[in-house]
Amino acid sequence: MSIKLKALLKSPWVFHLSTGSCNNCDIEILDCLTPRFDIERFGMLLVGSIKHADVLLITGSGNRKSMERAKRLYEQIPKPCLVVAVGECALSRGMFIHSYNCPVPIDKVIPVDVYIPGCPPKPEAIIAGVVKLIEKVRKSTEKK
Amino acid sequence: MIYIFYFLFFGFLLTAIIGLLASWIDRKVTAKVQYRVGPPLLQPLIDIVKLLGKETLIPAGSSKVTFLMAPVIGLASVILVSTLLWINNINPTKSFLGDLIVVLYLLVIPSISIIMGGFASKNPLASLGASREMKLVLSYELPFILAMLVTVIKSGFTFRLGEILTFQAQNGAFVGSWSGTLALIVAIICMQAKLALVPFDIPEAETEIAGGPLIEYSGSGLAIYRLMKNMLMFTVPFFLIIVFIGGLRLDGIHLLYGVLKYIGLVALMTVIRNTNPRVRIDQAVKFFWGPMTIIAIIAIILALLGR
Ligand code: SF4
Numbered sequence: 001m002s003i004k005l006k007a008l009l010k011s012p013w014v015f016h017l018s019t020g021s022c023n024n025c026d027i028e029i030l031d032c033l034t035p036r037f038d039i040e041r042f043g044m045l046l047v048g049s050i051k052h053a054d055v056l057l058i059t060g061s062g063n064r065k066s067m068e069r070a071k072r073l074y075e076q077i078p079k080p081c082l083v084v085a086v087g088e089c090a091l092s093r094g095m096f097i098h099s100y101n102c103p104v105p106i107d108k109v110i111p112v113d114v115y116i117p118g119c120p121p122k123p124e125a126i127i128a129g130v131v132k133l134i135e136k137v138r139k140s141t142e143k144k
Numbered sequence: 145m146i147y148i149f150y151f152l153f154f155g156f157l158l159t160a161i162i163g164l165l166a167s168w169i170d171r172k173v174t175a176k177v178q179y180r181v182g183p184p185l186l187q188p189l190i191d192i193v194k195l196l197g198k199e200t201l202i203p204a205g206s207s208k209v210t211f212l213m214a215p216v217i218g219l220a221s222v223i224l225v226s227t228l229l230w231i232n233n234i235n236p237t238k239s240f241l242g243d244l245i246v247v248l249y250l251l252v253i254p255s256i257s258i259i260m261g262g263f264a265s266k267n268p269l270a271s272l273g274a275s276r277e278m279k280l281v282l283s284y285e286l287p288f289i290l291a292m293l294v295t296v297i298k299s300g301f302t303f304r305l306g307e308i309l310t311f312q313a314q315n316g317a318f319v320g321s322w323s324g325t326l327a328l329i330v331a332i333i334c335m336q337a338k339l340a341l342v343p344f345d346i347p348e349a350e351t352e353i354a355g356g357p358l359i360e361y362s363g364s365g366l367a368i369y370r371l372m373k374n375m376l377m378f379t380v381p382f383f384l385i386i387v388f389i390g391g392l393r394l395d396g397i398h399l400l401y402g403v404l405k406y407i408g409l410v411a412l413m414t415v416i417r418n419t420n421p422r423v424r425i426d427q428a429v430k431f432f433w434g435p436m437t438i439i440a441i442i443a444i445i446l447a448l449l450g451r
Pocket residue numbers: 021022023024025059060061086087088089090094118119120121
């Protein structure tokens with residue numbers, strides 16, 4: 001594996017984007033930063049600017065207004081980057097599936113690398129999901 | 145030839161290694177204060193390697209040359225300052241007239257490069273951060289220079305770092321006296337602002353303006369800025385150690401004292417950073433032009449009286 005990708009997996013900086021979630025998933029994500037879970041020990045940081053990010057963490061059902069912005073943000077991340085969808089809403093629109101305001105699931109608009117189910121997922125589940133993502137990237141590059 | 149060696153080895157390599165280590169200590173201590181585990185030892189290095197491997201985006205409509213040059217200018221000046229400091233520290237006879245003033249000027253350039261980068265990136269938040277940084281520079285430079293004046297007076301009106309060092313080697317460090325202690329306190333607080341650490345991290349203010357001047361930087365530009373900041377974390381305390389606490393000696397037991405001096409300053413910085421909330425920019429200006437300047441002037445008067 002190239003040193004570039006190795007370093008990326010050791011220090012993924014996370015940008016957190018909510019596309020119209022009920023806020024519960026966002027709170028669980030912030031929980032990951034608390035002393036109990038402390039994702040900084042894996043080198044993860046929550047950054048405030050999309051230009052600094054390596055991982056786009058998406059929550060929420062993706063309503064009409066915010067999906068345009070989400071697409072624009074995805075275009076602005078410096079590549080290589082990864083996308084993680086957190087919560088039932090982001091996976092399949094959850095309980096909003098029949099809503100007039102959520103026409104398509106998020107992964108129809110931007111490519112998602114890993115899905116973390118739950119409503120909301122526990123912080124443990126989020127960390128496990130990110131670990132799976134890292135394993136996946138590592139395996140996919142080893143084959144090449 | 146020997147200067148190139150100083151430049152590459154001491155100015156860049158050693159300073160970068162110690163700076164990265166210092167920023168790790170800073171993050172680790174912060175984590176420990178908050179009952180967390182904290183990042184692994186190599187984390188600052190890994191961050192920089194990762195950023196170097198990423199795409200560099202240039203915002204549409206920004207001034208391209210300034211945007212790309214600004215981090216390089218900042219890094220270059222930090223390397224230059226640390227080379228000057230190391231040369232003086234290792235061989236005090238090599239210093240030239242007025243190098244104290246040169247160091248003071250060069251230490252402002254990193255802030256100026258951040259201001260340049262912020263304004264060049266055509267982002268409202270970055271401009272806001274840059275203008276805050278500008279106000280902060282204006283406010284802390286006055287007490288900082290006044291504090292440096294104390295050492296100039298105490299060492300018999302010399303502007304050579306080398307002579308300040310030899311004077312301290314013969315007559316004891318300046319912190320031993322009243323005026324020296326006061327000036328050191330002022331200088332430490334100004335250092336906190338120079339490094340943009342928490343009570344004075346107004347230009348960056350992650351929670352209100354999302355990283356401030358650096359918001360549009362990605363990839364290698366951001367990597368250079370981070371490296372610059374980490375190197376400043378060594379250079380500025382090192383400067384204070386030279387002017388107030390008698391420099392770092394690299395022989396025998398003195399090496400241990402030198403390391404202790406430096407770690408003491410870094411730990412102090414981290415503790416201040418973790419126990420204070422962020423102030424507003426007007427509060428910071430008032431604080432530096434009011435109490436800090438008055439304390440620095442008192443220190444100067446005491447120094448003139450010979451205390
Ligand atoms: S998945 Fe559940 S908790 Fe998360 S945003 Fe949707 S409704 Fe809220």
